[in-house]
Amino acid sequence: MAKAAAKTSTSSTKKVASKPKAASSSVDSIQKVSEETLKKLQSLSIDPKLQADIEWCLGSYAHDKNPVGLIEMLERSLTVFKNEQAKKTKGVTAKLIGDLEKALVNK
Numbered sequence: 001m002a003k004a005a006a007k008t009s010t011s012s013t014k015k016v017a018s019k020p021k022a023a024s025s026s027v028d029s030i031q032k033v034s035e036e037t038l039k040k041l042q043s044l045s046i047d048p049k050l051q052a053d054i055e056w057c058l059g060s061y062a063h064d065k066n067p068v069g070l071i072e073m074l075e076r077s078l079t080v081f082k083n084e085q086a087k088k089t090k091g092v093t094a095k096l097i098g099d100l101e102k103a104l105v106n107k
Contacts, residue, residue, distance in 0.1 A: 027067050033103040034058055034070045036096075037077045044091050047080055071107050074100055 038054045041047060050073065057069035078100045084092045 030067050030070050030103050030107060031061060033099055034074060040096060050076055074104055
């Protein structure tokens with residue numbers, strides 16, 4: 001009687017380390033929202049002083065990665081947009097205000 005060669009399955013289960021998804025940090029979202037806020041202010045021609053301040057803070061943030069100025073400007077922008085929404089200014093949406101509030105909460 002011939003012996004049957006026993007097939008042994010040596011399946012090595014290698015655990016492949018999955019790369020974590022690139023989650024945007026709250027600071028990156030603050031920068032993104034600041035840029036969107038600036039574009040919206042420019043398109044609606046609202047508060048040129050605030051526009052200049054946001055531009056300056058974006059440049060400062062690019063240099064030193066300190067979001068304090070951007071956070072202050074977003075707080076000012078939120079107030080401006082809420083006032084404009086109360087006036088029924090076209091282009092100031094609830095989503096825009098919600099995005100600002102979300103970015104400020106996640107700071």
